[in-house]
Amino acid sequence: MNSWQFGFQDFDPDDEGRREALCTLGNGYFATRGAAPESTADDVHYPGTYIAGCYDRLTTDVADREVEDESLVNMPNWLLLTFRIDDGPWFDLTHVDVLDHEQELDLERAILVRRLRFRDERGRTTRYVQRRFVHMAEQHLAGLDTTLVAEDWSGSVTFRSGIDGHVTNSGVARYRTLNTQHLTDHHSYESTSDTVVLHARTSQSRVRVAEAGRARVFVDGEPVDAERSLIQQNDLIAHSVTVHVERGSEVRVEKIASVHTSRDAASTEPVVEAVDEVRCAPGFDELCRSHALAWSRLHREFHCGLSMSEDAQRSVRLHLFHLLQTISPHSSDLDVGVPARGLHGEAYRGHVFWDELFVLPTLTLRRPLLARSLLMYRYRRLDRARRAAAAAGLPGAMFPWQSGSNGREESQRVHLNPRSGRWLPDRTYLQRHVGIAIAHNIHHYHRATGDDEFLGEFGAEVLLEITRFFAALTHYDRSRDRYVIRGVVGPDEYHTGYPDHERPGIDNNAYTNIMTAWLCRTAAQVLRELPAERRHELIEQLELRHGEVDRWKRIAQRMFVPFHGDGIISQFEGYDRLAELDWDGYRQRYGDIQRLDRILEAEGDDPNRYQASKQADVLMLFYLLSADELAELLGGLGYPMPADTIPNNIQYYLQRTSHGSTLSAVVHAWVLARSRRHQALEFFDHVLAADIHDTQRGTTSEGIHLAAMAGSVDLLQRCFAGIEVLDGALRLNPLWPTELGDLELTIRYRGQPLNITVTGRTATVRTAPGPAQQPITCACGPRTVQLGPGETAHFSLEQHPWKPDSS
Numbered sequence: 124m125n126s127w128q129f130g131f132q133d134f135d136p137d138d139e140g141r142r143e144a145l146c147t148l149g150n151g152y153f154a155t156r157g158a159a160p161e162s163t164a165d166d167v168h169y170p171g172t173y174i175a176g177c178y179d180r181l182t183t184d185v186a187d188r189e190v191e192d193e194s195l196v197n198m199p200n201w202l203l204l205t206f207r208i209d210d211g212p213w214f215d216l217t218h219v220d221v222l223d224h225e226q227e228l229d230l231e232r233a234i235l236v237r238r239l240r241f242r243d244e245r246g247r248t249t250r251y252v253q254r255r256f257v258h259m260a261e262q263h264l265a266g267l268d269t270t271l272v273a274e275d276w277s278g279s280v281t282f283r284s285g286i287d288g289h290v291t292n293s294g295v296a297r298y299r300t301l302n303t304q305h306l307t308d309h310h311s312y313e314s315t316s317d318t319v320v321l322h323a324r325t326s327q328s329r330v331r332v333a334e335a336g337r338a339r340v341f342v343d344g345e346p347v348d349a350e351r352s353l354i355q356q357n358d359l360i361a362h363s364v365t366v367h368v369e370r371g372s373e374v375r376v377e378k379i380a381s382v383h384t385s386r387d388a389a390s391t392e393p394v395v396e397a398v399d400e401v402r403c404a405p406g407f408d409e410l411c412r413s414h415a416l417a418w419s420r421l422h423r424e425f426h427c428g429l430s431m432s433e434d435a436q437r438s439v440r441l442h443l444f445h446l447l448q449t450i451s452p453h454s455s456d457l458d459v460g461v462p463a464r465g466l467h468g469e470a471y472r473g474h475v476f477w478d479e480l481f482v483l484p485t486l487t488l489r490r491p492l493l494a495r496s497l498l499m500y501r502y503r504r505l506d507r508a509r510r511a512a513a514a515a516g517l518p519g520a521m522f523p524w525q526s527g528s529n530g531r532e533e534s535q536r537v538h539l540n541p542r543s544g545r546w547l548p549d550r551t552y553l554q555r556h557v558g559i560a561i562a563h564n565i566h567h568y569h570r571a572t573g574d575d576e577f578l579g580e581f582g583a584e585v586l587l588e589i590t591r592f593f594a595a596l597t598h599y600d601r602s603r604d605r606y607v608i609r610g611v612v613g614p615d616e617y618h619t620g621y622p623d624h625e626r627p628g629i630d631n632n633a634y635t636n637i638m639t640a641w642l643c644r645t646a647a648q649v650l651r652e653l654p655a656e657r658r659h660e661l662i663e664q665l666e667l668r669h670g671e672v673d674r675w676k677r678i679a680q681r682m683f684v685p686f687h688g689d690g691i692i693s694q695f696e697g698y699d700r701l702a703e704l705d706w707d708g709y710r711q712r713y714g715d716i717q718r719l720d721r722i723l724e725a726e727g728d729d730p731n732r733y734q735a736s737k738q739a740d741v742l743m744l745f746y747l748l749s750a751d752e753l754a755e756l757l758g759g760l761g762y763p764m765p766a767d768t769i770p771n772n773i774q775y776y777l778q779r780t781s782h783g784s785t786l787s788a789v790v791h792a793w794v795l796a797r798s799r800r801h802q803a804l805e806f807f808d809h810v811l812a813a814d815i816h817d818t819q820r821g822t823t824s825e826g827i828h829l830a831a832m833a834g835s836v837d838l839l840q841r842c843f844a845g846i847e848v849l850d851g852a853l854r855l856n857p858l859w860p861t862e863l864g865d866l867e868l869t870i871r872y873r874g875q876p877l878n879i880t881v882t883g884r885t886a887t888v889r890t891a892p893g894p895a896q897q898p899i900t901c902a903c904g905p906r907t908v909q910l911g912p913g914e915t916a917h918f919s920l921e922q923h924p925w926k927p928d929s930s
């Protein structure tokens with residue numbers, strides 16, 4: 124297998140969920156899990172099709188209260204295709220003697236291939252090959268091509284090909300007690316002799332979805348007018364097609380499907396569009412060609428080559444592949460955010476968290492329009508966030524911790540601990556820091572792209588309203604002569620309150636406080652730098668008073684930051700007074716303690732009692748801010764930052780973190796990269812392995828971890844290669860781990876495609892040839908050069924060698 128191939132041998136029912144998620148095919152508009160086409164949801168299989176941004180709400184009685192949940196809806200299964208030989212049973216992999224089984228995801232052409240050879244109960248040997256795609260250029264189209272070879276028998280084969288609308292959202296075991304039936308009002312019909320159609324609508328959001336499937340049959344390459352019958356129920360429709368095959372001959376069923384909804388652009392009505400689309404669609408092979416062509420462009424734009432390690436290269440390719448299947452060029456026309464688990468499963472119900480913080484940099488440096496459209500998802504929900512702030516008695520915009528269709532807070536208020544079986548209050552919605560992430564993304568997007576139009580028209584307004592909210596969240600504490608923030612939750616979700624206290628939330632989460640100071644500074648600066656006319660307009664529109672901006676400036680100078688010990692930034696006020704956890708004891712007893720919160724609760728204990736974090740919290744500061752930026756920020760607050768602050772804090776929290784979120788490994792690899800390279804590479808390996816090896820044991824089958832996937836690429840580009848955009852220049856500060864071989868990547872900076880190669884402390888930047896345009900500024904160390912199209916610059920920091928750490 125080369126690094127463009129990812130796959131599995133044999134059939135392992137226990138592992139099928141993970142494989143389905145990892146073999147999901149999608150195009151940003153919709154995605155379908157890599158489930159076997161003959162399967163329906165059961166203990167092994169979970170066919171799932173999800174359309175970006177298609178949510179629905181359902182109410183359930185849970186633990187004596189009514190709970191309303193919004194979920195990304197599992198749509199009708201267009202894959203449905205099965206067969207039987209003569210009058211034998213319908214094909215079931217577990218009832219035949221499997222001679223060969225192989226599933227290969229061709230990452231280059233974006234095709235999933237399944238190769239099977241089996242002997243049935245009557246001793247007949249059959250070869251079966253299936254290929255499928257979800258078209259990257261034609262966003263509504265997908266194809267499934269099935270070839271069956273009768274190796275040593277002759278007889279009739281009946282294929283059943285159709286659309287199964289009998290689906291629910293039941294992919295995540297712990298949500299199954301909730302209401303799961305989102306689709307209603309199913310109708311189906313046969314539109315032509317080879318095409319079936321099924322349409323339905325979501326129950327509350329009333330999105331109408333229509334799917335059409337066209338099936339054509341070929342024997343030994345020739346189309347045949349096979350005998351067909353129609354199977355029609357309200358929520359399932361299929362054609363049964365019977366053909367005669369001679370020993371050694373080959374029968375092929377080519378299925379082309381289309382998926383449309385009432386949310387689509389350029390659409391009169393979804394059923395009309397779905398039927399039209401399959402009627403006009405060419406055959407499977409022709410569609411494969413245009414599909415591969417669309418992907419080849421994306422592969423060029425997102426090229427990220429590691430010369431040494433084929434395994435690492437394959438993982439990075441897989442990560443980019445799933446990133447682009449979730450957020451694709453089609454996304455810029457859709458009103459969608461970054462679903463934490465991709466379009467690959469139902470964990471977190473397809474909700475949008477702060478994870479775009481880890482996803483945007485990879486997109487911004489290649490397809491800035493995509494990053495912009497993800498930011499527009501937030502802009503469109505600004506009014507909702509204003510209303511949420513107002514409901515909390517505060518001005519400005521309070522963005523929800525979990526967002527879905529309209530930007531309402533979608534966090535669950537109770538969650539199930541599968542270990543204890545108990546439903547528990549969930550206070551993670553108090554993660555107000557999501558607003559800081561949105562503001563940070565806006566600022567960085569603007570810095571990287573120079574997109575003044577976006578900032579002026581949309582970004583600044585969001586950023587100012589978020590700042591207004593955070594400023595109002597702070598209280599002036601006279602006794603300290605400092606501003607404080609009480610009752611929030613930081614990125615570490617284990618701490619949602621003080622032990623034995625009724626009041627939810629913790630006080631003065633250092634990350635939230637320091638980033639609030641950053642926000643107040645940044646907002647004042649953004650306002651200052653806006654063109655005068657736009658600045659005045661915004662001030663007038665937002666009724667921004669002088670005193671308010673002055674208060675931001677004061678907060679940026681007098682925000683409280685808790686410390687303890689020798690320069691340790693306390694994760695929150697009182698963190699140091701919590702008990703120390705017996706980490707070794709827990710590891711010995713439980714092995715995997717990533718979900719320490721569930722373990723402790725099941726023991727009748729409470730994670731709030733311990734100095735134990737789920738994920739990077741204080742260390743997020745070193746991830747988002749450079750050492751200089753942080754020192755300046757803390758200095759401005761009157762807290763000097765001695766040189767050993769960063770290593771001491773890393774050491775302190777490293778020992779107290781269970782890495783129960785895949786984001787944690789991304790942040791730890793980042794913050795260790797320049798001091799303890801070996802450890803950084805270990806964390807980088809964890810990031811690469813997170814889904815591929817399902818290191819959280821059982822979570823990948825419920826959807827990929829998109830932020831970790833995108834984060835792995837960002838570690839290569841911005842962390843190890845040290846690429847950043849600052850002060851109108853592309854800056855490189857490579858500290859490339861040669862263990863990974865050389866790096867070669869393409870990015871786009873200020874409209875100019877660049878090819879960058881990096882190894883050790885050297886980098887070469889080549890601009891693509893093209894029509895003359897403004898040269899770009901590239902800098903590395905003390906050297907700055909201007910590069911026009913078709914030019915090359917070599918940089919070396921060899922005179923600043925990296926000193927290896929002792930670890």
Ligand code: BGC
Nearest residue numbers: 463476477478616783784786
């Ligand atoms: C993490 C959050 C993250 C969410 C979605 C949680 O486990 O703690 O930081 O946003 O997953 O990825």
